[in-house]
Amino acid sequence: NAGVTQTPKFQVLKTGQSMTLQCAQDMNHEYMSWYRQDPGMGLRLIHYSVGAGITDQGEVPNGYNVSRSTTEDFPLRLLSAAPSQTSVYFCASKLQVGSYEQYFGPGTRLTVT
């Protein structure tokens, strides 16, 4: 039982490049979400999904796309990276939208130059 896994651990992009941050969980959780963590800003919700095929926007969704084709995977796509997207990205999952117990992945540190 690996929990929540994220790849890559580190990534450097040039402005305008695109990439996908991968997130997977093996706990059969319905609810998955993406956060970004910036110094002095705390964790902010980007997008979330309450189940396969269902996604919705969080607090800071601009510049990011998500899809949820399976229960296990919830990739985050940056279509055209900008320096403002330099951050640490965390994926999280929990059994259902109303559940309290939430599990975070180890994070992806992204730098956009």
Place this chain on the structure above:
Amino acid sequence: TQLLEQSPQFLSIQEGENLTVYCNSSSVFSSLQWYRQEPGEGPVLLVTVVTGGEVKKLKRLTFQFGDARKDSSLHITAAQPGDTGLYLCAGRRGGSNYKLTFGKGTLLTVNP
């Protein structure tokens, strides 16, 4: 405007000391959580409090939810170097809103 204010922002103490960190808001939350995050890792849930006035203990850590459900505190007794980390509080507003709002965190360093 930060919905959840955490204080202090930084705290450096010696092993064996006691400490309290705070999480305050002008808004009411249906539940509040505390997480600990170590460098290079994701946050790990420590506790969830859901009732005003509720007190929960986790070994040397004591968590309290304010009577009005607008604030919370985390007290650590006899701190150890292993307690070092970023402590985050996160609140859920309730009703159909299940989204979590996070505070900016308190960075605790316990020196041996």
